[in-house]
Amino acid sequence: MVFFFSWFALATLWVLNDARRIKREKEQLRALNNPEAGGEMVWLPTGKITMGMTTGAPDAQPLHDVKVTGFFMDKTEVTNEQFAKFAAATGHVTAAEWTPDARVAGERSQAGGMVFRPQLGWRFVPGANWRHPEGPESSIVGREKAPVVQISWEDAAAYARWAGKRLPTEAEWEYAARGGIMHAAYIWGPELQPAGRWLANIFPAREQLGHGAADDLTRLLPGGTFPPNNFGLLDVAGNAAEWCADWYGAAYYKKSPHANPPGPETGDDSDEPGVAKRVVRGGSFLSSETNGAAYRPGARAKAAPDYTASDLGFRCVRSKP
Numbered sequence: 277m278v279f280f281f282s283w284f285a286l287a288t289l290w291v292l293n294d295a296r297r298i299k300r301e302k303e304q305l306r307a308l309n310n311p312e313a314g315g316e317m318v319w320l321p322t323g324k325i326t327m328g329m330t331t332g333a334p335d336a337q338p339l340h341d342v343k344v345t346g347f348f349m350d351k352t353e354v355t356n357e358q359f360a361k362f363a364a365a366t367g368h369v370t371a372a373e374w375t376p377d378a379r380v381a382g383e384r385s386q387a388g389g390m391v392f393r394p395q396l397g398w399r400f401v402p403g404a405n406w407r408h409p410e411g412p413e414s415s416i417v418g419r420e421k422a423p424v425v426q427i428s429w430e431d432a433a434a435y436a437r438w439a440g441k442r443l444p445t446e447a448e449w450e451y452a453a454r455g456g457i458m459h460a461a462y463i464w465g466p467e468l469q470p471a472g473r474w475l476a477n478i479f480p481a482r483e484q485l486g487h488g489a490a491d492d493l494t495r496l497l498p499g500g501t502f503p504p505n506n507f508g509l510l511d512v513a514g515n516a517a518e519w520c521a522d523w524y525g526a527a528y529y530k531k532s533p534h535a536n537p538p539g540p541e542t543g544d545d546s547d548e549p550g551v552a553k554r555v556v557r558g559g560s561f562l563s564s565e566t567n568g569a570a571y572r573p574g575a576r577a578k579a580a581p582d583y584t585a586s587d588l589g590f591r592c593v594r595s596k597p
Contacts (some may be wrong), residue, residue, distance in 0.1 A: 280328035309375065314357055317348040318508050323395040325451045326458060327530055329574035335526045336576050343535045344451040348377050349444065352510045353423035353498035353518060354435065356416040359406060372405035372584040389426040389584035392562055398585075406431075409586045419497035423516035423589040429554045429581035430550040432519045432590035438590035441592035443521040446555045447537045447577075448593055453513070453558065455506030463505045463513045463573050469563070476502050476514035478571055479564040496561055496587070512558055516589035520555040525577035545578060551576040560587035 295458040324343045329336040335503050346484050361369060388402040392411050403412035408427045415425075416422070429443075444452070453463050460466050464475050474481035477497045512518075522539025526546050542544040543552030556579050559571030579588070 280458075287536075288290055289469075295485040299372050299382075312390045315354070316351045318351050319348055320452055322346040322447075322509055323451065323456070325447075325454055327447060327532075327574065329455045329572065332566075332572070332575060336529070336574050338529060340409045340529055341448050341534060342532070342537060344447055345536055345594055347444075347448060347453050348594040348596070349448070349509060350441075350593070351508065351509075353564060353589050354432075355421050355499070355515050356406070356424045357420040359424040359427070359435060363406075366434075366438055368414045368434055369433045370406055370426070370430070370439075370584070371582050372426045380498075383596050390584065404586065411499055419496070419498075421509070422496040423499070425516055425586055425589045427519070428584050429519050429579075429590055433521075436592045439592060441594045442584075443519055443535065443590065444593040445540055446520045446522045446557065447532075449512075449518070449520050449555075449557045450573055451477075452509055453505065455509070456513055457506060463494055463550065463570055463571075464503075474502075474573055477511065478559065478597070479562050479567075481514075513573070514559055514563060515555050515561055516558075517560040517570065517577065517585075518558045519579075519588070519590040520557055522555045524553040524555045525574070543578075551580055554581050554591075556588065 277411075289333050322343070322345050324341060326339050327342050328339040330339060371406075372388055375387050382591070386402040387478060388400055389404040391397050391401040391404050392398055399480075401411040404414075404426055406424050407416060408414045409416065432443055444558060454460070456465055457463065462468060462475075464470060469475075496515055499515075502511070502514075505512055506508050520539075522541040522561075525540035525543070525544045527544075528537075528540050539555065543554065545551060545553045556577040557575075559569070559575070559577075563570045568577070569575060581586075
């Protein structure tokens with residue numbers, strides 16, 4: 277009898293503690309989803325993935341298993357509306373808005389950013405910044421729910437600190453993007469167009485869905501235009517490419533830790549020696565199978581921390597309190 281009551285008491289205590297834990301996590305999630313905290317977040321439980329690709333660029337090889345501790349991630353890429361609140365609250369001046377030293381030779385002697393123009397490709401455009409993503413003539417009016425772009429790594433990190441968050445590690449990003457679908461070429465499965473449907477804002481989809489006009493190729497779409505992945509995250513493939521916290525190392529996968537890899541201590545890009553770069557993931561509305569298919573969850577890209585472009589944004593994460 278004594279044993280029964282002891283067991284019953286322990287079981288009751290366990291249930292009460294579990295109920296408190298669930299209540300605490302719900303309260304934490306409500307706090308995280310407060311608009312003032314930077315938008316809605318999704319909880320991703322601790323899990324494992326196989327990072328990398330068997331085909332494609334050498335920097336995405338070899339395949340290696342990684343364990344990732346649970347964390348919260350923004351449901352959408354940070355939007356123009358959210359970034360505007362940050363800029364208004366802090367007075368932050370982004371890299372593309374800086375007025376560089378006029379004595380410095382070259383195009384970077386002017387404030388501006390990289391812009392894709394049909395028939396012309398990528399060009400540095402003076403006056404391009406997050407408020408004017410494609411140049412001085414453009415605007416974010418009517419595009420408040422679209423991802424903010426022309427954001428450098430430093431700008432993204434500053435926003436994350438203001439919001440009480442941080443940028444995701446490369447491992448966290450790939451774990452989140454895969455949504456529990458292991459070894460698939462795309463975040464939704466093995467086929468680019470399952471049942472003939474486009475599931476991401478990428479270049480071929482824009483052409484076939486009527487977004488291929490010259491004046492429309494530079495447009496991002498609001499989060500929620502395409503279905504979420506299995507974790508409920510929007511636009512982890514296509515739309516805006518996303519900064520990660522890690523320095524980029526071409527050979528990092530050969531020595532990456534098997535639990536929560538933080539990335540190398542410094543950047544190392546053999547394609548451009550002497551220029552340390554950060555990891556960029558997810559591809560953008562300009563990505564296609566013929567230019568690297570960066571929207572594949574295992575594909576890697578990189579950019580200098582001060583680089584800004586009309587298709588480059590970010591989203592944030594937060595460790596469990």
